[in-house]
Each structure stands twice: as C-alpha cells, then as structure tokens.
Amino acid sequence: MLMNNFEFYSPTDFVFGKNTEEQTGLLVKRFGGKRLLVVYGQGHAVKSGLMDRVEKALKEAELYYVLLGGIQPNPTDEEVYKGIDLGRQHNVDMILAVGGGSAIDAAKAMAAGIPDNGDFWDFYEGTRTVESALPVGVVLTIPAAGSEGSGNSVITQVASNKKISLRTPRALRPKFSILNPELTYSLPPYQTSAGAVDMMAHIMERYFTNTEHTELTDRLSESILKTIIEVTPQVLDRPEDYDARATLMWCGTLAHTGLCGTGNVEDWSSHALEHELSAFYGVTHGAGLAVIFPAWLTFMVEHNPKKVIKWAHCVWDVNPSGNDKEDALEGISRFKKFLHRIGMPTTIKELGIDNYDIDMLNEHLHVIKGEKVGNYVPLDHKMSKEIYEIAQHE
Amino acid sequence: MLMNNFEFYSPTDFVFGKNTEEQTGLLVKRFGGKRLLVVYGQGHAVKSGLMDRVEKALKEAELYYVLLGGIQPNPTDEEVYKGIDLGRQHNVDMILAVGGGSAIDAAKAMAAGIPDNGDFWDFYEGTRTVESALPVGVVLTIPAAGSEGSGNSVITQVASNKKISLRTPRALRPKFSILNPELTYSLPPYQTSAGAVDMMAHIMERYFTNTEHTELTDRLSESILKTIIEVTPQVLDRPEDYDARATLMWCGTLAHTGLCGTGNVEDWSSHALEHELSAFYGVTHGAGLAVIFPAWLTFMVEHNPKKVIKWAHCVWDVNPSGNDKEDALEGISRFKKFLHRIGMPTTIKELGIDNYDIDMLNEHLHVIKGEKVGNYVPLDHKMSKEIYEIAQHE
Numbered sequence: 191m192l193m194n195n196f197e198f199y200s201p202t203d204f205v206f207g208k209n210t211e212e213q214t215g216l217l218v219k220r221f222g223g224k225r226l227l228v229v230y231g232q233g234h235a236v237k238s239g240l241m242d243r244v245e246k247a248l249k250e251a252e253l254y255y256v257l258l259g260g261i262q263p264n265p266t267d268e269e270v271y272k273g274i275d276l277g278r279q280h281n282v283d284m285i286l287a288v289g290g291g292s293a294i295d296a297a298k299a300m301a302a303g304i305p306d307n308g309d310f311w312d313f314y315e316g317t318r319t320v321e322s323a324l325p326v327g328v329v330l331t332i333p334a335a336g337s338e339g340s341g342n343s344v345i346t347q348v349a350s351n352k353k354i355s356l357r358t359p360r361a362l363r364p365k366f367s368i369l370n371p372e373l374t375y376s377l378p379p380y381q382t383s384a385g386a387v388d389m390m391a392h393i394m395e396r397y398f399t400n401t402e403h404t405e406l407t408d409r410l411s412e413s414i415l416k417t418i419i420e421v422t423p424q425v426l427d428r429p430e431d432y433d434a435r436a437t438l439m440w441c442g443t444l445a446h447t448g449l450c451g452t453g454n455v456e457d458w459s460s461h462a463l464e465h466e467l468s469a470f471y472g473v474t475h476g477a478g479l480a481v482i483f484p485a486w487l488t489f490m491v492e493h494n495p496k497k498v499i500k501w502a503h504c505v506w507d508v509n510p511s512g513n514d515k516e517d518a519l520e521g522i523s524r525f526k527k528f529l530h531r532i533g534m535p536t537t538i539k540e541l542g543i544d545n546y547d548i549d550m551l552n553e554h555l556h557v558i559k560g561e562k563v564g565n566y567v568p569l570d571h572k573m574s575k576e577i578y579e580i581a582q583h584e
Numbered sequence: 585m586l587m588n589n590f591e592f593y594s595p596t597d598f599v600f601g602k603n604t605e606e607q608t609g610l611l612v613k614r615f616g617g618k619r620l621l622v623v624y625g626q627g628h629a630v631k632s633g634l635m636d637r638v639e640k641a642l643k644e645a646e647l648y649y650v651l652l653g654g655i656q657p658n659p660t661d662e663e664v665y666k667g668i669d670l671g672r673q674h675n676v677d678m679i680l681a682v683g684g685g686s687a688i689d690a691a692k693a694m695a696a697g698i699p700d701n702g703d704f705w706d707f708y709e710g711t712r713t714v715e716s717a718l719p720v721g722v723v724l725t726i727p728a729a730g731s732e733g734s735g736n737s738v739i740t741q742v743a744s745n746k747k748i749s750l751r752t753p754r755a756l757r758p759k760f761s762i763l764n765p766e767l768t769y770s771l772p773p774y775q776t777s778a779g780a781v782d783m784m785a786h787i788m789e790r791y792f793t794n795t796e797h798t799e800l801t802d803r804l805s806e807s808i809l810k811t812i813i814e815v816t817p818q819v820l821d822r823p824e825d826y827d828a829r830a831t832l833m834w835c836g837t838l839a840h841t842g843l844c845g846t847g848n849v850e851d852w853s854s855h856a857l858e859h860e861l862s863a864f865y866g867v868t869h870g871a872g873l874a875v876i877f878p879a880w881l882t883f884m885v886e887h888n889p890k891k892v893i894k895w896a897h898c899v900w901d902v903n904p905s906g907n908d909k910e911d912a913l914e915g916i917s918r919f920k921k922f923l924h925r926i927g928m929p930t931t932i933k934e935l936g937i938d939n940y941d942i943d944m945l946n947e948h949l950h951v952i953k954g955e956k957v958g959n960y961v962p963l964d965h966k967m968s969k970e971i972y973e974i975a976q977h978e
Contacts, residue, residue: 193830195601199592203754206846207589403827405814406834409807417800433797436587438798440846449843452600454832 193403193453199359200447202339203366206440208432210370211329214244214286215251215449221325221365223284227277229297232262232288235331238376241331244288244329248572256280263287264468264475265296267311267347271536273300274310277324280450286327287364288401290385291344292333294328298343298362313343315356320361324517328367333374333439334385334476336446338367346469352558354468355461369443371436379426383532384476386438389445390415391479395458396451398490398497404454411450412504414441419505422532459564462484463577466551471543481541484526485581491518494567496523502539538582585743587797587847588945589870596733600834602956604762604895605723608638608680609645615719615759620649620813623691623778625683626656628726628906632770632905638682638723638738647657650674655683658862658869659690659931661705661741667694671680673690680721681758685729685738685869686781688722692737692756695720707766708739708748714755727768728870730786730840739930740863746952747863763837773820777926778870780816780832782837784809785873789852790845792884792891792960798848806898808835813899816926822831827896854956855972860945865937874928875935879975885912888961892916942972 203220203563205213218226226248235241236259248255258273277285277300285304287297288420301324303310312318328338337343341358356362374382397411418441424434464478490498495518502508504522511517526536535541552575555563562568569577588735597614599607612620620642629635630653652667671679671694679698695718697704706712720730731737735752750756768776791805803804812835820827838844857880858872884892885900890914896902896915905911929935946969949957954963963971 193601193827195604197602198598199596201597202593204592204594206592207587210589236907403831406808406811406831406838409811410804410838413803413807414800417803420799433587436847437797437800444800444804 191336194401197359198448198452200339200363200449201278202364202447204339204369204443205366206369206436208370208372210368211240211243211373212247214247214327214329214368215253217366218248218253218286218327218366219251219294221284221327223286223325223327224253225288226253226283226284227273227280227282227300228255228257228286228288229261229273229293229300229572230257230259230287231293232253234376235288235422238373240329240331240373241288244320244405256282261293261296263292264346264353265292265299266562267345267492270299270310273297274303277304282324283576284327284345285323288329288331290330290332291337294326294330294337294364295343295345296541297326298323298337299345300476304361308331311347314347314356320356320358325365326362328364330367330369330439332377332381332385333442334388336389336442338364338369339447340397344465349548351469351554355465363470367443369434369439371439374435374439375430377429379533380477381474383423383534384474384480385442385477386418386532387480387529387534388476389442390418391460391476391483392445394397394448394483394501395461396454396456397501398457398496399454400566401454405451407452407454408500408504414444414450415505418440419528426532453492455565457566459566459569459574461556462559463561463574466555467541467543470551470554473541473543477535477541480529481536481538481581482577484522484529484536485577487522487525488580489573489577490567491522494571497566546582548582549576552578588795588849590846592842594733594757594843595754596758596841597709597807598733598837599760600763600830602764602766604764605634605637605741605767606641608641608721608723608762609647611760611762612642612647612678612680612721613645615678615721617680617719617721618647619674620647620680621667621674621676621694622649622651622679622680622682623655623667623687623694624651624653624681626654627689629682632767634723634725634767635682649680650676654692655687657686658740658747658866659686661739662688664693664697664704664739666852667691668697671698676718677718678721679764680723682723682725684724684726684732686754688720688729688731688758689737689739691720692717692731693739696756705741705878706748708741714752716752717755724761724763724773724833726771726779727836728782730783730836730924732758732763732843733837738859745863745948747859748881748952751860761837763833765826765833768829768833769824771823773927775868776819777816777928778868778874779836780812780870780926781838781874781923781928782870783831784812784879785842785854785870786839788877788895789855790848790850791895792851793848794888794960795848798857801844801846801848802894802898808838808844811835813922820926844869849959849960851960852960853960853963853968856949856953856957857968860949861935861937864945864948867935867937871929871935874923875930875932875975878916878923878930879971881916882974883967883971884961885909885916891960894966919953940976942969946972
C-alpha cells in the first residue's frame with residue numbers, strides 16, 4: 191500500500207513557555223475576540239491563582255467576558271447546553287478554555303453549538319457536519335488530551351451514556367494555545383502519568399497501520415514516544431523540573447496535531463474500547479488506556495504482529511532475537527513495566543473496576559462503532575471481546 | 585541554559601498527494617482569493633503541462649488571474665518590482681506561486697509589496713516590518729527551500745549583490761501549499777540532491793545550538809535527517825519511486841516549518857556564508873551548502889564540538905570510540921561520503937568556482953551580517969575566513 195494522500199492543517203498559534211498566560215488578552219485580540227465565554231474546570235485553576243492572572247490579562251486588554259466554571263472530567267452534553275445558553279445570552283464571539291482536555295472539549299462543543307440553529311449533539315452523532323464555529327482559544331493546564339492542538343472533542347451524552355469523539359479537520363482547531371509548563375508543576379502524579387499514557391496512545395493509534403513506506407512518520411512517532419518514556423519518570427521524581435515538564439507538555443501537543451499520522455490509515459480502536467470503560471465506570475481516560483493498550487497489543491501479536499515488532503525494536507530498544515513474536519512480547523512487557531513504574535494500572539482489577547461486565551461493554555461498543563472497530567485489524571464482536579478479556583487477566 | 589520560550593505557528597494548509605493540483609481553485613477560494621497573480625519559473629512548469637492543469641483548475645473555479653512567468657533561480661528585486669506593478673495593475677488579492685523556492689520567495693516579496701506604500705526592499709534591509717501582506721498559495725515543484733511552509737523569503741538586490749533572507753513570524757506564511765510528489769519525478773539529479781542538502785541544512789542550522797534539554801527537538805531533527813539520508817539515494821536510483829519522492833518532499837517541508845527549532849537558539853551562519861557564494865558566483869544554494877556545512881562542522885570540532893559529537897552518534901550512527909573528537913570527524917567524513925554519493929561537491933573547486941576570493945566574500949559577509957555571524961559560535965571576521973579557507977582545501 192502506497193503512502194496515502196493527506197491533508198495536514200495545524201493552524202493553531204502555540205505560545206509556549208514561562209508566564210505566557212500574560213499574553214492571553216493579546217492573543218484573543220489577534221484572533222478577533224471581543225466578547226468571551228471563559229470555560230474552566232473544578233477549582234484548581236481558581237485555587238492556583240491562574241484564573242486571577244487570566245482575568246487580569248483580559249481586563250488589561252479591555253475585553254468583555256463571562257465565566258463558566260466547574261466543567262467535570264468527561265464533560266457532558268448537559269454542561270455544553272448550559273454553555274451554549276450562557277454564550278448566547280452574552281452574545282459572545284470567542285470561547286476561551288482554561289484547563290485540560292475536558293474544559294477544551296466542552297469549549298469546542300459550545301463553539302460549534304452557539305452559532306448553530308439545531309442540536310449540537312447532531313455533530314457528535316455524525317448526522318450533521320460543523321461548518322462554522324466560534325473561534326476557540328486555550329490556556330492549557332494538563333498535558334494529556336492534545337485537544338489544544340486538535341480539531342477533536344469528546345463529549346458524553348448523559349441520557350444514553352454515549353461517549354463520542356467528534357473529529358473536525360478545521361472548524362474546531364483552536365486559534366491559539368498558551369502552554370506554560372509551570373502551570374503543570376502542581377498536577378498530581380496520577381494525573382501526570384495518565385496524561386503521559388494518553389499522549390502515547392495518540393501516537394500509537396496512528397503508528398499501528400498497515401500503510402507501508404511510513405519511515406518518516408514512524409521515526410517522528412518513535413521520537414516522541416521515546417521522549418515521553420524518558421521524561422515522565424523525571425517529572426514524577428522532580429515535579430518542578432522545568433525542562434522535563436516543558437518537554438512532556440510539548441510531546442502531548444505534537445502527539446495529537448496530526449503530524450504522527452501523515453500518510454497513514456490510522457487505527458483508534460483502543461480509544462474506542464477505552465471510551466466504554468470511561469463512560470460506564472468513570473475511570474480516568476489515560477489509566478483506562480494503560481489497561482486497554484497492552485491487551486490490544488497482546489492480541490495483535492497473534493493477529494498482525496508486524497508493526498508491534500517494529501515498535502518493540504524502535505521504541506523499547508528490544509534487541510532482535512531472531513524470534514519476532516518474542517521480541518514483540520518483550521516490547522509489551524517493557525511497556526507494562528514502564529506503566530507500573532509511573533504508577534499506572536495494567537489490568538482491570540488494578541484499575542479498580544469490581545463489576546466488570548464484558549458483554550455489556552462489548553455490546554455498547556459495537557452499537558456506537560458498528561460491526562468493525564479500527565483499521566489495523568478491524569475488530570468484530572469476538573475480537574473486541576477477546577481484548578476486553580485479555581485486559582481482565584493480564 | 586533552559587529550554588527557551590517559543591512560538592510555533594505553522595498555519596499553512598498542506599494538501600499532499602497525487603493529483604492534488606486539481607484542488608488549486610478550491611483552495612484559492614477557501615482562503616478568499618478572487619483575483620490572482622500567478623508567479624512561476626523558467627519553463628519546466630509550462631513544458632510539463634502543470635501550468636495547463638493549474639490554469640484549468642482556476643478557470644473551473646471561475647477565478648480571475650494574470651500570469652507572470654520566467655522567475656529566475658536566486659530571484660531579484662527587479663523581478664519583484666515587476667510583479668508588484670503587474671499585481672497592482674490587475675488589482676489582485678492573492679498570489680499563487682507555482683514552482684520551487686525561487687517562485688515562492690518572489691511571490692512572497694510581491695505579496696508584501698503590493699499593499700505597501702514604500703519600497704518593499706526595506707523589509708529585507710530590516711528598516712521596516714511586514715505588517716500585512718496579500719495571502720500566498722503554493723503549488724510546489726521542487727522540494728528543497730521549505731518556503732512552502734515558512735514565513736521566509738530570500739531575494740537578491742541586483743545593484744548591491746546583496747542576497748538577504750527576510751523572516752516573518754506570520755505575515756508571509758503561505759495559506760495553503762499543494763504538494764504532489766509526482767511533480768518532482770522529472771527533477772534532474774543535481775537539483776534533487778541540492779534540494780536534499782538544503783533540507784538537511786535547514787535542520788542542522790537549528791540542531792546546532794547551545795540550548796540544553798532539547799531531547800525532543802533533537803530527536804525530531806535526527807529523524808528527518810536520517811530519513812533524508814535514506815531516501816535521497818533511492819530517489820536518484822529510481823526517479824519515479826512515489827514513496828521515496830513523497831517522503832523526501834514531506835521531509836523538505838517539515839525541515840523548515842520551525843518544528844525542528846522549537847525552544848532552541850538557532851545558528852544560521854552556514855546559510856549566511858553560503859549566500860555570499862550564491863550572490864557572487866551564482867552557484868546553486870544546496871550545492872554551496874554542501875561545501876560550506878562540512879567546513880563549518882570541521883571548524884566546530886575545534887571550537888565547540890559538543891553537538892557535532894551528538895550529531896555523529898545519532899545521525900550518522902558512529903559508534904562511540906571513547907575519543908569524542910574522532911567520532912565527530914568520523915561523522916563529518918560520513919556526511920561528505922554521502923554528499924559525494926548523491927553527486928554533490930564538497931570543496932570550492934568541485935563547486936566549479938575558479939576565481940574564489942575569500943577576502944572579498946568575507947568582507948561582504950560582515951557588511952551584511954555585522955561583526956558576529958551565527959550563535960553556536962558567533963563567528964568574527966577571522967573565524968568566518970577560516971571556514972571559507974577550510975571549504976577551499978578539504
């Protein structure tokens with residue numbers, strides 16, 4: 191299979207470094223914002239003093255804004271409807287997200303919904319396409335989801351418990367993202383590590399492809415993976431190590447701009463399997479991926495080992511033993527060892543799920559995703575069930 | 585030294601793959617163009633039938649356009665003035681460049697000059713800053729300069745023989761760039777190889793830095809360098825190998841979007857030294873870099889070897905011998921062997937310059953660049969002269 195035609199469009203203005211949140215007002219103005227809806231999370235942004243500094247920057251730039259705090263992890267359609275109403279009441283022309291993936295994804299949904307006449311949830315169900323949206327700006331506090339540089343947004347519909355990822359090629363890409371690594375110093379270890387796993391998964395969902403002649407994209411992906419593996423333990427050992435925090439933060443953004451998938455047919459089945467865990471058991475997305483991805487890889491050693499072998503050699507520095515499958519399994523073993531080193535679970539039990547219901551999860555997965563999930567090996571009901579089972583036992 | 589604050593802004597919409605030039609009209613419209621100045625080179629774009637296909641796409645989109653062909657390599661201020669006049673006569677609102685770095689750089693200069701009231705050359709002299717410019721679109725035919733994804737433009741002033749590089753953070757970045765690797769099948773071997781060297785130089789000007797903790801940026805840079813080293817011989821052996829051409833083309837773009845310099849103090853002295861060769865002897869930029877860069881590296885082994893050693897180990901796979909300087913020299917030796925393998929010169933003599941006048945070049949270099957050139961080791965008169973001398977003898 192030849193390298194595929196692709197479009198790479200990552201127009202976000204990334205402003206990276208110390209004290210960069212002071213430029214919030216300037217950046218809002220650069221991209222034409224005058225009246226803002228400021229969307230943020232559950233208290234940390236306030237307690238840390240960040241919201242004060244952001245509000246100061248907005249006031250200095252003489253911008254009008256209205257605040258909407260308290261966005262939950264795994265943000266819901268109910269929160270989005272609330273934001274749409276508030277934004278319309280105040281006639282806002284830009285959304286500013288201050289937080290991590292949840293605040294940003296909620297902000298994107300509001301940005302799509304405010305100028306739209308119908309139900310924003312249609313965009314997530316795929317029955318309508320986002321043609322235009324309000325511009326979104328970001329002050330990032332959690333390096334993980336990569337939403338600060340992607341056109342994607344994940345929202346959970348409360349009534350149906352559907353957690354759906356909307357992917358837009360352009361409409362929802364943030365205009366600017368402010369990335370100050372110092373804002374991540376206070377991130378708890380568990381969240382730091384879950385974020386690192388989420389980044390790794392964003393790369394690996396693209397890396398595992400049957401497309402051939404992907405040397406460049408593979409090398410870029412391996413580079414970012416190796417760097418995450420190197421700096422995450424440093425960040426855990428020294429939470430205020432600026433360079434390590436900065437490196438991890440920039441890894442998280444580059445993992446998800448699309449750079450790591452150029453020319454590839456991407457997979458994304460591990461994310462789909464994990465979204466069911468998050469939706470039904472409320473687990474942290476990155477921790478869920480730490481359980482699902484090794485199980486997916488183990489399954490692939492039997493069903494399509496080629497890229498798992500390369501990943502073992504090039505990311506985990508497994509010396510080729512002559513037995514490719516053994517090498518692949520050694521790579522998975524090193525991956526799991528790394529996950530434990532950074533305090534992540536690798537089994538359903540370690541994830542803390544007691545009432546694990548594989549049939550229910552698997553059924554719901556295929557209701558949302560259809561008969562086949564993913565592309566590296568398109569997973570039918572039996573296959574996805576097997577991966578859920580491996581996740582339980584290993 | 586800590587990782588520096590940086591801004592990474594690469595908003596260009598890259599549309600990559602077979603037949604993508606058919607989308608020219610669509611992309612012009614997406615970015616608001618209605619009346620175009622189409623700037624192209626010296627015949628190849630016409631002879632190959634590309635201009636016919638581009639014109640067809642523009643006509644189908646019912647766009648008005650005026651043609652300006654014949655842009656020379658190392659484009660001059662005189663050509664730019666001509667384009668500014670023509671663009672104003674036809675009241676154009678976008679410039680479309682069809683070609684390589686020369687057509688694109690000329691198009692950017694025109695884009696800055698047309699809406700401006702003063703002399704566009706002021707921007708290149710640095711006495712005024714480009715605040716706004718017409719949008720620029722690109723159909724790329726030569727992977728080399730990276731101008732399709734950069735905010736830079738290099739123009740030579742005929743009267744003074746000054747070849748100056750203008751760098752804008754945002755004003756001159758193309759809105760879209762169409763990259764069809766098939767358009768590069770007919771590129772002659774010498775131009776293909778000179779392009780590959782130009783790409784490598786764009787990465788190395790950023791890689792050689794005293795900034796520390798640049799693991800991620802280093803790895804990304806090493807990835808692209810290794811890929812260029814791998815695919816350039818393939819492209820020379822099999823000019824119509826789609827995957828190899830595609831990989832080399834995407835390398836050329838990523839080499840110069842700014843990605844490879846994030847967080848680094850960059851150098852750029854080899855480019856400055858080479859620009860003098862191009863300006864006075866009319867040599868192909870990439871071929872000139874093939875002579876200057878090894879000389880610059882050889883000089884650095886004595887004056888600041890640290891990053892040259894890492895480059896030897898990580899890009900050229902030199903096994904650490906225990907003697908760092910020997911390793912660095914071995915890296916340079918492999919670099920030169922590679923350059924010869926792809927048909928590039930590595931000395932002034934091989935470059936075909938008979939009347940090499942070091943004192944004149946060196947004098948002119950510092951007139952343009954000031955007392956010190958570059959950052960990895962800021963080069964004074966004596967140092968830059970020494971590099972010009974090494975280039976002559978080795």
